[in-house]
Amino acid sequence: MKNAYDYLKLLEPAPAWITGYTETPIARIPVISTELDSFDRTGSIKVRLGIGRDNYTVPPGLYAVGKPDNTSPVLVTANYKLTFDSLRSELEGVNAWIAVLDTKGINVWCAAGKGTFGTAELAGRINALRLRRLVSHNVLILPQLGAPGIAAHEVFRLCGFKVVYGPVRAADIKDFLFNDMKATEEMRRVYFGLHERASLVPIELIHNIKPMLVIFGILLLLNLIAGKYTGFVSTLGMTALNYIPYLAAFIIGCAIVPLLLPRIPFRSFALKGLLLGLLPGLFVLLFPGAFGYAEDGWPVKLAVLMITSVIASFLSLNFTGSTTYTSLSGVRKEMKYALKPYIAAGLLGLVFLAADSISRFLN
């Protein structure tokens, strides 16, 4: 890392979250606000919707909160602005140094898993920032969820600072600091409650829109080839009607399963998705006219059931990547069982739809 203080140049003019500067033997360190303004709040909402998520960062480097001196604690965090904001908003009344690592704009836990919130980056940055000249102690307080990326014993060897793992949630930091750096069991435990699951739903929906549009396109094409309806506009309208069960499967996989997670039977996400995912297809079998399938035979209706079930099940299985408790081994096992049925049902469904469309075309 060339000059670890080059980040200061990136902070001219100073953003709203910098309220001043404090002179230290090593550099003029920016003092950050512990209050979030409307810009910060809208930024948080936008990234939860997938907007601007690739570039929502703060420059990695050293910052101050309150009026820290050489005895003040050093808190380490990631350069994802959502993370940075979550931390500073809990530090009112605290005097501390904040060391922001370059995690490429990714939050602590994901970055730790990937290795970017890692031993090398931590030790490298602490050394480059010359932190030893700033504080008279040698303790770095890290978020507990940084642990998958940090070998605490190695950090000491590399930069002479001892890693102490703080609580999982920033909200508990004050209690942690004022209790002589002791965390309770609950402070060290990760949950996955409704509120947390709900906050993941918008991104799940947005990330999976493209394939869903492609599917709509294919259905439209098949309806046009079949020549079932007169004119493009009525074909488009009928396709939209046909598409409702697919849309339902999409919502089941991206929203309903995540929201109702603990209440849905089975531990397997593919099965949770399948269980609920059979419903749209079932409705098509029971009320075909409602979705524009009144004139279609059983192969088409079966195809809708198969394809929508696969959509709901796969999207549910994919949600495992966003949970706080599923394991890679578990997802591997799920995929081992689910992949062939997904491919078989998906292809068979497509074949039935295409065959129906082509046979109508030929008549």
Place this chain on the structure above:
Amino acid sequence: MKLRYLKNVSTLELDKEKCIGCEMCTLVCPHRILVMNEGKAFITDKDLCMECGACAKNCPASAISVQVGVGCAIAVLNGLFRKTAPNCDSGSLLKGGKGCC
């Protein structure tokens, strides 16, 4: 309503002989499945392990091992098709290619 995932899949292994009783693993586990028992670490509920790797990474005695990796379905598929470890790279994430996260 405790959320539990699949049974008997976790790759978490603890070698009691190597354990030096430093307690780091008991500190970092996000699901609190490692506790101390007679001066050594002990796994209480292996099925609650999410294979995050925090314990193994912080064991100075290399007494714990676990297979870590990106655990989402698309990453697993990516790995299967490209015959690599699960990954969310499309092209190359590090070269600015668009990954998922």
